[in-house]
Amino acid sequence: MLITDGEDTCAPLDPCEVAREIAAKGIGMTIDTLGLVPNTKLNKQLSCIAEATGGTYTSVEHTDELTDKVNQLVDRAADPVVTPVATEGAAQCIGAPTLKSGLYTDREEFGQQRWYKVDVNPGQELRTSVSVAADRAVNPSYGVLLRAVTLNGREIVRGEAAGSGRTDAISTGLRYPKPESDEDDATAETVCLQVTNSFSAASGVKTTPGMPVELTVDVVDSPSKASDVASFGLGRGWWLLGLLVLVGFLAGLIWGWLSRWRVAVWRTN
């Protein structure tokens, strides 16, 4: 928590960039900033520090506001959250780290690719989602692409997202159910995951360290495959009733005529 009543005087170091460097070192630190004498420059600087570490910025004008906010931030810090495991994706699928179910964090620079691998057994489903956080001033149009690719380079499924405007992160996800196999010696399939982003920034913005990437991986049982659009192939609605009544009526009519005809034939004989 950073509480201040004035802007920094520690030029030439930019506290905002220092905060980003510290966050990138994997210390898992979030800086919540509180400004006591709000002005535009302080607003900008403190919210930049908060943005760089995924924290919040509040400008405080009254004492009771300060107490409330500090209590709120302390409470929030005490909540248990899942700690992500640091990993480092490779530039291509060969040599990429193999991930198991869990939460991972990585860094990705503008336009960089990150590859990971996940082993999926037959009858299992891979669920993965990725968030790329904008921890610095980025241009207002951005996107992220997550692809699941086989070892041979065939794309299985992709998740993509694009956005515009102010954001903390852009995220997408995908799921890949691997069908059951009849073979006894069916082995796990290695699925390559590719994460790319289309963030960009103005020329003055530092590109290193990369932006924080959060990756969730879940390998669960595969769902039952749907054999029909409707539940159990059942019907519904007035058209269905009308059709059934019509067919039933026609069937009764034909059966009646047939039996009359048979009776008539029997009588003449």
Place this chain on the structure above:
Amino acid sequence: MRITRVLGATALMLGLAVAPATADSSPSASASSSSSDAGSAPTTAGTSFRTAVEIEQGQDATASASTGDYLYWSFAADAGRRPTVKATVKLPSTHAAQSWQIDVYDGLRRRQACQYGAQTRTAEQGVSSVELACVLRTVRAWSEPWGNDPLPGTYYVRLTALSLATADLGQPVHASVRVDSKDIGGAAAVDGSLAKPLVPGIAVSSKSGAEDGDSSKAAVLSSIEPDGGWDSGWWSDRWVWTGVGAVLAALAGIGGYTLTRGSGRPSRVPPGA
């Protein structure tokens, strides 16, 4: 250097000193606190997907925050239901024009489209509150992996100011969020089902639960479940429609048959024969 005065420095030191300690001791401490206030609506919001505050449908969750914060909540939505997310933001007395937005993401953090509702709204200068709404598509029990259909599981709500003036950053705002859902019924009953709902971290949490077998609450990405558990998903009113259809078809068949028989005797046979 004016930036860290005594107050700031002590708070920072305190924060740094306390952070590792709370990280170690927090599960037991917060498990008791979260169980004690279970049932009452949450009064905080998370700041990321990872820290999203779980809310139940029908609850009025509130949070006091600052303009520029990204507020995250999560809720559970089951198959056959169409969730509606409503949010109200009370703005400070003086502010420049700013626009607010709610985004809904599914358990895979894919953005979900709103069918209708004011997802983004601009508050002109001096307007005291903004009301936002998002009506999602109906949650399906199953969809192909290449589709983006909403599936049963965790949903995330993100509330944030989309554009604002720098002078408005950090101003206190008060947000409230409510999720309701409408039962769509058999019209949305599709075949197939997910083996497990789209709850992030479910592979980890179910594994550790089976191994440990104890009730101690560890930190999980999402521990959310709708009232009455997840739908097993075999019942829908399609069974009634189809059953009634079969009965009507049988009756119509009998009707058609009796029509051809007349009053029991062929009409051309004389009454005395």
